[in-house]
Amino acid sequence: MNRVYHVPVMLAECMDALAIKEDGVYVDVTFGGGGHSRELLSRLGVNGRLIAFDQDPDAVRNAIDDPRFTLVQHNFRFLRNNLRLLGVMKVDGILADLGVSSHQFDSAERGFSIRYDADLDMRMDRVGDVDAKKVLNSYAEEDLHRIFGMYGEIQNAKTLAKTIVTARLTAPIDTVEQLKEVVKKHVPRGKENKYHAQLFQALRIEVNKELEALQDFLEQTVQVLKSEGRLVVMSYHSLEDRLVKNFMQKGKFKGEVEKDFFGNEIKPFKVISRKAIVAGEEELQLNNRSRSAKLRVAEREE
Template sequence: MSNVVYHVPVMLQECIEALAIKPDGVYVDVTFGGGGHSREILKHLGPKGRLIAFDQDPDALNNTIEDERFELVHQNFRFLKNSLRLLGVREVDGILADLGVSSHQFDDADRGFSIRFDADLDMRMDQVSDLDARRVLNTYSEEELHRIFGMYGEVQNAKSLAKTIVTARLTKEIRTVEELKEVIRKHVPRGKEHKYHAQVFQALRIEVNKELEVLQDFLMQTVPLLKDGGRLVVMSYHSLEDRLVKNFMLKGKFKGDVEKDFYGNEIKPFKVISRKAITAAAQELEENTRSRSAKLRVAERI
C-alpha cells in the first residue's frame, strides 16, 4: 500500500519544527496512520535516537517502517504511559498527536466512516470494540442522540434530528450509510448536504470512539512522561478537541483556574510556545482540503 495514497500528513514541516528534535532524543508519534510524520521524524534522528509510534487501527500495521530506531505499538494512545513502561521508557523528549481521521479510513468504503459510500454503519477505529455507529443510532435515547449531534457535530437542528431517528427506528433498524441519509433527508439544508452529513458523521465517530475521553486521558499522561524542555505537539480538527488541548496547555487542566502553590504562584506544567493556534499555509490549504480545519498547538514542559 503506498503511503501517499494512505494519508497526506497535514502541516508536516510545522509539526517537525514544533518538536524541536534532538538527534539522540526519544520521541512518540501517538497517531501513526500512514506513517508520514514518523518517517519525517526519523530523518532528524541520529543513530542513538528512538521513535515509538502508536496506532490501534490494524490497517496502519501495513505501513510499519523497517528501521531499528523505530517501534510500532498496536494500541490506543490512551494507554500511552503503560505501553511505554513495557518498552522500558519512562521519559521522552517529545510527543506528537495528529487527531484527524486518516484519509485512508475515509476512503475505505467498508469502514463506514465516509458519507460517499454505502456501507454498514461502523466507524470503529478499533475493530474489536462493541460499540459501533449502528448501535448508537438504534439504542441511544432521544436525549443522548440530541446531545451528541449538538455537541460533537454542532448540528443546527440536533433536537429534531434525534427525534426523527428515534421515530424511524421503531419501524426498521437503521443499518447502512444510505438508510441513515434517507431517514434524515428532510433535515438536510439544500445546497449544504455535504457539510450537514459530515457533521452528523463526525458526531457519531466521536461518540463511537470516545474520542474526547481518550484525548483527555492521553493529555494527562503527557505531563509525567515529558522531560523538562520536552515538547507536546497536538493537531486537532474540531473546536471541542482544540479547546481541551488549549486549556490543558495553558493550565494543566481542562476546566477552572490554574492551581496555585502555598505562595500564590501558578503551578503550570507547560510553557505555551504557540500563543495562537498554528494553521496551514495558503498553498497547503489549496492542495489538501483536510488541512482547512486543522489547528496546531505547541507547549514545552517546565
C-alpha cells in the first residue's frame, strides 16, 4: 500500500459502512493513493468489481494491477456517464473521501500547501484553465469577498478581498510567499496557520469547483446505486458536510423533504449514520488529517 502518498482515513469504518458483498460492484470516486481501494478489493471475491475515479494524473502511478479493478481518469461529477461507458448501470456501493491527498499537499509545485513557496496553482487535474493565480489576479473584488467568506469562512473576507485587489495593481500575486506577504497584516497573531489554511481552502474550492462537482456527484448516486446500495462519504469541512448531510436526509441540498399526495416523505436514502462518524482516539494520534473528518452513511431506498 502506498502509505507515503496518502494514509487512508477511517479505513475500517469506511469498509464497515459499505457492507461489502463478495460479488458486488463498487466505486471509489476518490482513488488518490489507493488505500481505500486496495482494502476494498481485498474483501471482494473473484466476481467482484471495483471502479475508481481520479482526475489527478499523479494518481495513475498507484493504479492496481488486478483484473477486477478499473481506474477512470475523470472527475467524479461524470460518474454516471463513465459507468455507462464501462457497461455498468447499477452498483452496490459508492465511497467518496473528499480530502486533498497528503501527496498533493506534499508536492510543493502543486501550490496546495502553505508550507512551501511555489506557483499558486491548486488545480486537481492540472489541465483546467483556471488556477489560483487567475482567481487572485483577475476576479472582481466582490467575487473574492464571496469566495473567502463562503468557502474559507474567513471573518475579515471583505477587507482581505480589497487588500488583494489593491496589491495586484502594483504586481501580480503569483506565488505562495507573495500571497502570504500581501495578506499578513490581516492575519490574527498566533493563528497564522489556521488563517492561511482557510484562505487556501477557499481558493482550492473555487479553482476546482468542488462544491458544484460534489452536488453533481451526489445527485447521480440516486440513479447509480442499487436498492440497499450504500453511499459512504467522508468530508473535511462544514460546507461539504452540510451538503452531504442534507442530501442523505432529504434527497436535496436545501428546503424541506418532498411529500406525496398522502403526506409520505419522498426521499431516495435511508440514513444509516444519524450522527457523523468520527475517527477514534488511536487514529487521531497517528494521523493528524483524521481530526476534521466526518463520515456519513446512507442506504438507497426504492
